[in-house]
Amino acid sequence: xxxxxxxxxLSAVPGQKVTISCSGSNSNIGNNYVSWYQQLPGTAPKLxxxxxxxxxxxxxxxxxxxxxxxxxxxxxxxxQTGDEADYYCGTWDSSLSVGxxxxxxxxxxxx
Amino acid sequence: xxxxxxxxxxxxxxxxxxxxxxxxxxxxxSSYTMHWVRQTPGKGLEWVxxxxxxxxxxxxxxxxxGRFTISRDNAKNTLFLQMNSLRIEDTAVFYCVRxxxxxxxxxxxxxxxxxxxxxx
Numbered sequence: 123x124x125x126x127x128x129x130x131x132l133s134a135v136p137g138q139k140v141t142i143s144c145s146g147s148n149s150n151i152g153n154n155y156v157s158w159y160q161q162l163p164g165t166a167p168k169l170x171x172x173x174x175x176x177x178x179x180x181x182x183x184x185x186x187x188x189x190x191x192x193x194x195x196x197x198x199x200x201x202q203t204g205d206e207a208d209y210y211c212g213t214w215d216s217s218l219s220v221g222x223x224x225x226x227x228x229x230x231x232x233x
Numbered sequence: 234x235x236x237x238x239x240x241x242x243x244x245x246x247x248x249x250x251x252x253x254x255x256x257x258x259x260x261x262x263s264s265y266t267m268h269w270v271r272q273t274p275g276k277g278l279e280w281v282x283x284x285x286x287x288x289x290x291x292x293x294x295x296x297x298x299g300r301f302t303i304s305r306d307n308a309k310n311t312l313f314l315q316m317n318s319l320r321i322e323d324t325a326v327f328y329c330v331r332x333x334x335x336x337x338x339x340x341x342x343x344x345x346x347x348x349x350x351x352x353x
Contacts, residue, residue, distance in 0.1 A: 124277065157338045159278075166328055166343040167278065178341060210278050214336045221292045222268065222280035222338055 125150060126211055128225035134201050135233050142196040142228045144211035150223050154214040156194040158187055161208040161227075170209075171196060198230075206232045235260045235342040237329045242347030245319055255312040255329030255344055263287070263307035266332045268340065269314050271325035271349075281327070282314065285335050297323075319351045 127145040134140045144156065156174050159167035169178050171187035174194065186197040194211055211225040241253040255267070269281040282293045282303040291303055302315040312329055326346040332339055 154336070155338060157340065159340070166346055167340070168343070169339065169341050172339040172341070208277075212278070212280075212340070213338045216336075219295050221283065221294055222270075224278040224280060227277040 124226040125215060125223035126213070126225035128209075128211060128228045130226065131229045131231065133231040133233055136201050136203060138201050139197065139199045140201060140230065142198075142209050142211075142230070144194045144196070144225050146192050146194075146213065146223070148192060149217040150192075150213045150215040151189065151194055152192040153216060156187065156189050156211055156213045158185075158194075158196045159210045159212065160205075161210065163207070167210060201232050203232050206230060235331065237331065237342055237344035239327060239329050239344045239347035242327065242349045244350045244352060246353055247319060247321055247351055249319055250315070250317045251319060251349060253314040253316065253327055253329075253347060253349070255314075257310045257312065257329075257331075260331075262305075262310040266335050266337070267303075267305060267312045268330040268332060269303060269312075270328045270330050270340070270343075271323075272328070272346075273325045279325070283332075283335065284312070290335055316349070319349075321351050323349060324351045325349060 158171040161167040174189040175187040209228045215223045236258045238256045268283045284303045300318045304313045328346045329344040330340045331342040
């Protein structure tokens with residue numbers, strides 16, 4: 123059971139837009155920045171979004187992030203077959219068990 | 234390009250120990266916070282531990298506190314994870330990850346991972 127809640131799976135067709143939600147609490151998302159990671163099959167995760175909505179250099183603007191209260195959202199527009207991957211949200215948690223928490227991951231299938 | 238190369242994984246019996254290393258290069262290692270993150274095959278990411286740039290602060294996940302110890306050698310640009318009293322549920326790929334600050338969840342570079350299998 124992950125501290126951050128994500129939908130386990132989503133599917134869409136090429137060209138569509140999808141959003142992936144990440145729900146937490148005041149001790150994590152509510153008071154800390156959120157980041158998002160893409161993990162293609164057989165590879166290490168890659169940073170997609172940091173500080174809620176910033177993209178590292180090289181990440182296309184088809185990927186966007188937002189945060190409101192204790193929830194965050196990753197948006198992907200103009201879906202491509204290469205976007206088929208697992209997506210994770212992550213943030214710092216300031217509760218009794220201080221540290222980093224991740225969502226359980228969302229498997230995105232591009233049909 | 235930043236490089237993080239983990240080593241030390243392998244097959245170990247329950248209750249035994251293992252020490253992972255992560256060799257860092259092409260960036261100023263001593264300026265960055267470092268984490269270990271693990272992933273059970275086919276499952277999600279689980280944060281394991283973090284160490285500040287100078288080693289003065291360390292935090293652990295509840296699941297490993299008291300059994301694992303994170304450390305670093307800034308002179309040798311190397312991060313370590315000493316894992317004692319290993320359990321079957323510790324079986325995972327362990328990633329070495331860089332972050333700009335202790336409470337900054339911006340994992341901008343990941344190693345390729347090293348597989349630890351705990352089995353009798």
